[in-house]
Amino acid sequence: MNTQTAIKVAGVSKWYGAFQVLTGIDLSVHKGERIVICGPSGSGKSTLIRCMNRLEVHQEGSIVVNGIELTNQLKRIDRVRSDVGMVFQHFNLFPHLTVLENCTVAQRWVRKLPKRQATEIAMKYLERVHIPEKANKYPGQLSGGQQQRVAIARALCMNPSIMLFDEPTSALDPEMVKEVLDTMISLAADGMTMVCVTHEMNFAREVASEVVFMDGGQIIERDKPDVLFSAPTHERTKRFLGKLLH
Amino acid sequence: MFQLDLFLQAIFSAPLFKGALLTIGLSICVMAVSLVLGMGLGSMAGSPRRSVRWLVTLYVWLFRGAPALLVLLFVWNGLPQISEVFRAGWFTPFVAAFLALSLIQIAYLAEVLRSAFAAVGRGQQEGAAALGMHRWQIFLVITMPQALRIAVPSLMNEFISLLKTTSLATVISLKELMTVSQFAIATSFRFLEWYGAALVYYLVIVSVLTLAQYRIEHVLSRGYR
Numbered sequence: 001m002n003t004q005t006a007i008k009v010a011g012v013s014k015w016y017g018a019f020q021v022l023t024g025i026d027l028s029v030h031k032g033e034r035i036v037i038c039g040p041s042g043s044g045k046s047t048l049i050r051c052m053n054r055l056e057v058h059q060e061g062s063i064v065v066n067g068i069e070l071t072n073q074l075k076r077i078d079r080v081r082s083d084v085g086m087v088f089q090h091f092n093l094f095p096h097l098t099v100l101e102n103c104t105v106a107q108r109w110v111r112k113l114p115k116r117q118a119t120e121i122a123m124k125y126l127e128r129v130h131i132p133e134k135a136n137k138y139p140g141q142l143s144g145g146q147q148q149r150v151a152i153a154r155a156l157c158m159n160p161s162i163m164l165f166d167e168p169t170s171a172l173d174p175e176m177v178k179e180v181l182d183t184m185i186s187l188a189a190d191g192m193t194m195v196c197v198t199h200e201m202n203f204a205r206e207v208a209s210e211v212v213f214m215d216g217g218q219i220i221e222r223d224k225p226d227v228l229f230s231a232p233t234h235e236r237t238k239r240f241l242g243k244l245l246h
Numbered sequence: 247m248f249q250l251d252l253f254l255q256a257i258f259s260a261p262l263f264k265g266a267l268l269t270i271g272l273s274i275c276v277m278a279v280s281l282v283l284g285m286g287l288g289s290m291a292g293s294p295r296r297s298v299r300w301l302v303t304l305y306v307w308l309f310r311g312a313p314a315l316l317v318l319l320f321v322w323n324g325l326p327q328i329s330e331v332f333r334a335g336w337f338t339p340f341v342a343a344f345l346a347l348s349l350i351q352i353a354y355l356a357e358v359l360r361s362a363f364a365a366v367g368r369g370q371q372e373g374a375a376a377l378g379m380h381r382w383q384i385f386l387v388i389t390m391p392q393a394l395r396i397a398v399p400s401l402m403n404e405f406i407s408l409l410k411t412t413s414l415a416t417v418i419s420l421k422e423l424m425t426v427s428q429f430a431i432a433t434s435f436r437f438l439e440w441y442g443a444a445l446v447y448y449l450v451i452v453s454v455l456t457l458a459q460y461r462i463e464h465v466l467s468r469g470y471r
Binding site for chain 2: 053055074078081082084085086088090091092093094095096097098105106109110138139140141151154155158
């Protein structure tokens with residue numbers, strides 16, 4: 001097993017004003033690992049994942065991604081972001097651009113690739129998420145599941161070594177959840193390093209190397225999915241899983 | 247009574263046509279500069295620094311509050327009293343009108359654009375930032391086009407309103423449409439024909455702008471239909 005560290009979060013705390021959202025978070029993710037973070041709403045799980053590409057700024061501790069520590073230096077932030085893909089709960093596709101343009105815009109502006117090459121790469125990943133025929137449509141013309149798959153393709157176009165998923169299926173109609181999860185499962189099968197905030201416990205069971213349970217801005221416990229789901233040690237984990245599985 | 251031949255003569259007279267060109271030219275210059283600066287001011291309104299936001303508010307308050315006529319007269323008559331610079335030959339009625347109307351238009355456009363920028367969700371910026379795009383790239387490629395789509399109807403309103411406000415520049419003897427008409431009336435006393443001709447010019451220009459608005463809205467709303 002490859003034990004190189006992809007993300008190392010050490011002693012990270014964060015406050016919104018006087019309210020502490022993260023308290024002394026320690027978490028390392030090795031290359032090729034797939035970490036699922038779960039926990040009740042308000043537990044800080046989204047905030048944590050958003051700190052990993054500095055969409056949120058942490059006030060204490062350190063976060064190192066692929067050997068680069070995240071500080072206020074824009075150069076470092078850009079280097080990390082161009083190597084870390086992110087998929088959002090609400091897709092955040094650009095509504096004024098076509099599906100294809102959504103997938104090429106960062107390649108052209110960040111990677112400075114010529115249009116033809118960017119288009120080729122975009123089409124490759126649109127095929128990978130099974131919607132090449134929608135390339136010239138606008139996001140508003142697609143279903144939620146299709147939009148989320150475009151968002152995944154858009155992130156993959158930057159050839160990231162790590163993918164972050166922030167509740168990628170929470171905004172979807174139930175019948176569309178599967179197509180998105182299937183895409184994520186196939187990514188996992190390819191060995192992508194993934195950190196995923198989700199309540200999809202079957203997904204966690206199937207692909208997660210480890211499941212992290214958070215509550216009140218802290219990591220309560222982390223373990224392999226079958227262990228954590230069948231025999232959680234902490235009372236809070238038990239209560240949360242109990243609610244989720246019923 | 248109304249004489250059709252005089253009316254037609256007025257419409258096709260060279261001075262009125264030149265006056266119309268001046269009106270259009272001045273409006274376009276003011277609008278172009280105000281769009282750029284209004285956009286700057288409008289995005290500064292969302293600055294995390296309180297002093298910057300305060301400055302924007304102060305500017306908008308001042309130039310939305312001051313009547314256009316007052317600002318025009320202040321710039322044309324007042325500035326030369328303040329500084330030698332404005333007593334030189336370059337400070338023509340056109341320059342003065344351009345300056346005065348821009349000061350006002352910037353304030354109005356800043357307000358329009360501020361709300362348009364705010365209407366583009368934060369998720370758009372985050373989506374682009376997560377892909378590694380820089381702040382100015384995000385502004386140019388992601389935020390601005392979406393904000394403009396939202397703002398086009400209001401911007402066009404402001405443009406049309408500006409076009410008609412240029413007629414106030416007659417008080418500083420800028421030879422735009424209204425000044426030219428009034429000159430003609432002063433010698434001919436044909437009120438109906440000349441006012442009518444000027445009205446036709448305004449209506450034609452505004453009609454063209456309205457058509458342009460539909461066209462622009464149509465283009466910018468791709469993806470929202």
